[in-house]
Amino acid sequence: MSPEVLSTPVVDTAKTVPGRAQSRARAARRRRILVSIARLVLLVAVLGLWEMLSRAEVIDPFNFSMPSKIWDQIYTWVTHGTALGSLGEQIWYTLYEALLGWVIGVVAGILLGIALGRIRLLAEVLGPYIKVLNSIPRIVLAPIFLIWFGLGPSSKVASAVVLVFFPVFFNAFQGAREVDRNLVANARILGASDRRVTLQVVIPSATSWIFTSLHVSFGFALIGAIVGEYIGATKGIGLLVAQSQNTFNAAGVYAAMVILAVVALVAEGLLTFAERRIFRWKPTGSDS
Amino acid sequence: MSAHTSPAIELRGASKAFRTPSGGLHTAVRGLDFTVGRGEFVAVVGPTGCGKSTTLTLVSGLEEPTEGDVLVAGEPVDGVGDKVGFVFQQDATFPWRTVLSNVMAGPRFRGVPKTEAREKAREWLARVGLAAFEDRYPHQLSGGQRKRVALAATFVNDPEILLMDEPFSALDVQTRALMSDELLELWEGTGASVVFVTHDLEESIALADKVVVMTAGPATVKQVFDIDLPRPRKVEAVRLEPRFIEIYREIWESLGEEVRITRERGAAHVA
Numbered sequence: 001m002s003p004e005v006l007s008t009p010v011v012d013t014a015k016t017v018p019g020r021a022q023s024r025a026r027a028a029r030r031r032r033i034l035v036s037i038a039r040l041v042l043l044v045a046v047l048g049l050w051e052m053l054s055r056a057e058v059i060d061p062f063n064f065s066m067p068s069k070i071w072d073q074i075y076t077w078v079t080h081g082t083a084l085g086s087l088g089e090q091i092w093y094t095l096y097e098a099l100l101g102w103v104i105g106v107v108a109g110i111l112l113g114i115a116l117g118r119i120r121l122l123a124e125v126l127g128p129y130i131k132v133l134n135s136i137p138r139i140v141l142a143p144i145f146l147i148w149f150g151l152g153p154s155s156k157v158a159s160a161v162v163l164v165f166f167p168v169f170f171n172a173f174q175g176a177r178e179v180d181r182n183l184v185a186n187a188r189i190l191g192a193s194d195r196r197v198t199l200q201v202v203i204p205s206a207t208s209w210i211f212t213s214l215h216v217s218f219g220f221a222l223i224g225a226i227v228g229e230y231i232g233a234t235k236g237i238g239l240l241v242a243q244s245q246n247t248f249n250a251a252g253v254y255a256a257m258v259i260l261a262v263v264a265l266v267a268e269g270l271l272t273f274a275e276r277r278i279f280r281w282k283p284t285g286s287d288s
Numbered sequence: 289m290s291a292h293t294s295p296a297i298e299l300r301g302a303s304k305a306f307r308t309p310s311g312g313l314h315t316a317v318r319g320l321d322f323t324v325g326r327g328e329f330v331a332v333v334g335p336t337g338c339g340k341s342t343t344l345t346l347v348s349g350l351e352e353p354t355e356g357d358v359l360v361a362g363e364p365v366d367g368v369g370d371k372v373g374f375v376f377q378q379d380a381t382f383p384w385r386t387v388l389s390n391v392m393a394g395p396r397f398r399g400v401p402k403t404e405a406r407e408k409a410r411e412w413l414a415r416v417g418l419a420a421f422e423d424r425y426p427h428q429l430s431g432g433q434r435k436r437v438a439l440a441a442t443f444v445n446d447p448e449i450l451l452m453d454e455p456f457s458a459l460d461v462q463t464r465a466l467m468s469d470e471l472l473e474l475w476e477g478t479g480a481s482v483v484f485v486t487h488d489l490e491e492s493i494a495l496a497d498k499v500v501v502m503t504a505g506p507a508t509v510k511q512v513f514d515i516d517l518p519r520p521r522k523v524e525a526v527r528l529e530p531r532f533i534e535i536y537r538e539i540w541e542s543l544g545e546e547v548r549i550t551r552e553r554g555a556a557h558v559a
Contacts (some may be wrong), residue, residue, distance in 0.1 A: 185350055186380035188368050190394035190445065200393075204384045281384040283427040 065250040073255040083243060084235055087259075093236040094225050095263060097153045101160020102221035108161070109168030109217075110210060117176020117206070118198055130169070138162045139227060146232050156233065160224030164217040171213035175206025208282070211275050218267050222260065294362030296449060296481035297324040297347055301356035304342050315506040316342040320356070322500055322509050329475065329482045331492030333543055334502030335550035340485040341377070343507070344451045347483060348372050360449060370398065373447030373480070375455040381426040381437050388413065388422035390437055394445040412440040415474065432463040436470070443474055450475070450482045457486070468495060468523045476520065489543060493535055494523040501542045504549040511542045 047067045053059045054066035061069075077087040084090060116123040142159040149155035179202050187201045229238025237256050244252025302320040305313050316339035324330045334340050345351040346358050349368040358365045360372070381390050388409055395405035413419050416436040426434055435455065442450065455471075456464045468491065475482060486492050492499050499513045515535060517526055526532055 180380075182376050182378050182380045183382060186374070186376060187382075187393070187397070188350065189348060189372060189374040190441065191368075191370060191397035192393075193397075196397055201382070204382070207384075281386075281425040281427070 062248070063250055065254055069251040070254045070258065073249075073251040074258065077255065082240060084239060090235060090237050090240055091259065091263060093153070094222070094229065094238065094260075097156040097225040097228070097236065098160055098218070098221040100153075101157040101224055102164050102218055104157070105161040105164025105221065106168050106214065106217065109165045109213075110172045113169045113172025113174075113210075114176045114198065114203060114206065117173045118202060123173075134166050134170075138166070139223075142224070142228050142231055145228065151232050151234050156225045156228030156236070156238075159228045160221040163220040163224040167213045167217050167220065168210065171209045172206055175209030176202050178209075179205040207278065211278075215268065215271060218271065219264060222264055222267075226260065294359070295323040296326045296328070296361060297483065298359040298362075299323070299343070299346070299356070300359070302346055302353040302358050303355040304339075304346060304351060305354045317346075317508065318506045319508050320346075322512065324481050324483060324498075326481055327479045328498060329484065329496045330498045330500060331484045331486060331496035332500045332502060333486055333489055333492045333539075334507055335504050335543075335547045336487050338502050338505040338546070338550065339507035340487075340502060341453050344374070344453050344483060344485055347449070348374050348451055370445075371448040373442040373445055373450045375435075375438050375442050375450070375452045377454045377457060379426070379434055379438075379458075381434055381441070383426050385425075386422065387418060387424050387426070387429070387437050390426070391441045391444055394441055398445070408444050409440070412444045413437075415443075416440045416470065431459055432467060435459060435467060439467075439471065439474065443478065446478070447480055450480045452482065452484045454486050455484075456491070457488075464491075465523050471495070472519075472521060472523075489536060489539060490527055491523075493517075493532060493539070494521060494526050499539055501539060502546070504546045504553070510546065513539050513542075 050064075051066045051068060054061045054064055081087060082090060116126060139159070141162055142155075145155040145158040149158055183201050183205065184197055187197050192200065225236070226238035226241070229236035230242045233239045237260060241253055241256045244250075244256065299320045299322055303315065303318045305315045308314045320343060322330075332340050332343060342351070346353050347360065347365065349365045349372065352365075360369060382393065385393065388406070391409035391413055392402075392405045395408055396402070400408070410419070410422070413422055416439055418433060418436055418440065421429065421433065426437065429437065438455070456467050459467060472495065482496075484492065484495060489499075493515055496515055499515060501510045501513070502508065503510045513535065517529070517531060517535075
């Protein structure tokens with residue numbers, strides 16, 4: 001009997017909803033526009049102030065450069081290429097080193113993290129060594145890699161790998177350790193072997209932990225590649241920074257930074273897109 | 289005794305002690321003795337936190353007894369066997385699998401080919417009334433629906449032994465009664481032997497052939513009551529029968545005492 005009885009008041013309230021819903025939607029839209037305008041104003045203000053102070057020589061234009069010069073620099077690089085060759089080639093070089101280092105570091109980190117999370121003996125034996133390795137400021141390894149692997153991309157890939165490995169490893173390890181015990185018990189009761197439990201319960205549960213580290217670690221891979229190039233390379237954006245610095249071209253350093261920021265943002269966007277596809281099973285709003 | 293005449297489950301003086309994080313030894317159950325006949329529905333009731341769930345982990349093979357024996361079909365339990373199904377108190381559906389894939393998990397883990405597993409899973413999903421929900425993920429379902437998924441995922445393995453650890457305790461009262469009826473219907477078709485752990489005496493009488501009352505922790509068997517209510521039962525109707533109330537009063541006399549002991553201990557602990 002309840003559906004009919006209930007439906008009447010529901011319809012009543014539904015009638016009043018459209019007006020209010022519309023005004024709410026309008027308010028939300030207005031807010032979004034306000035935020036976008038405020039952002040734009042802030043950007044223009046900061047850049048404008050920089051440009052003005054620099055032109056008025058309140059700050060030294062030689063050291064601090066100015067937005068218009070940075071823009072000119074980027075434009076020159078895009079249209080006429082850099083001293084090292086075309087700009088695209090430099091970006092591709094850096095991206096290639098970062099990506100390769102990232103992939104190797106991520107795969108190694110996940111494999112070892114899951115293995116240590118699942119196999120207690122391994123965790124107990126290797127645990128202290130990993131802690132020691134992690135406590136080394138790993139960026140100082142970059143010069144060593146340069147000596148080992150030379151000026152080519154492999155030394156940059158190596159520094160990216162050591163930077164990426166640890167955060168991914170620790171997250172995968174933690175993820176494998178913190179799997180819901182009920183899920184593991186349930187899988188075992190349903191007939192899963194140890195291998196199946198690892199592949200079909202532990203790894204899926206650990207993916208959200210792992211993905212958190214992937215975001216951070218791509219940034220680390222870029223740092224590894226850039227620092228490696230900065231110390232010694234034949235191509236890449238890091239070398240562009242080093243060369244600009246050596247020729248006292250402040251605009252060049254800033255321009256390289258802008259290019260790097262764009263590259264990092266695009267990579268981050270791709271990663272978020274992949275994450276959304278993989279985590280369709282998650283309730284929306286619980287993460288981010 | 290041959291495998292055919294032995295009871296489905298037999299506990300002989302089974303005890304289980306756990307190491308506590310502080311290094312002490314916590315005895316969860318001690319000297320458990322009871323049997324579950326083939327096709328019998330046994331409910332285990334006891335005060336909260338007395339160690340009822342430990343009984344189930346011993347029978348399932350997830351844990352080994354520190355002392356005594358646990359036998360399933362006349363054989364000592366050695367690891368998780370393939371005869372056992374277990375419905376957990378908490379949600380144990382795999383959140384990254386769809387409903388259908390969750391129900392297929394058991395047969396797939398046991399090496400059943402994909403198409404056959406899918407067919408069986410669909411059949412059980414239809415039986416628990418979730419045929420239209422097979423593509424959903426668990427977070428998109430209500431608590432009662434998730435429990436139905438768990439039931440289907442358990443029954444699809446055709447368990448001879450069904451262990452249930454307060455499976456409906458997280459559900460609201462109406463859903464709970466509904467699920468109890470559904471459970472009885474599903475079970476009556478299978479002939480499985482059931483151990484159903486609960487702290488709800490009403491639920492235990494409505495469902496079971498036999499109610500085992502446990503003492504306050506460390507738990508041991510205090511008394512066993514036979515429930516002579518006729519089947520098939522409807523839980524909402526059966527609890528209004530005079531015989532039900534009689535049995536309830538009789539068991540409560542035994543159980544109430546243990547509940548009081550547990551409560552007094554808790555109070556002493558707080559003080």
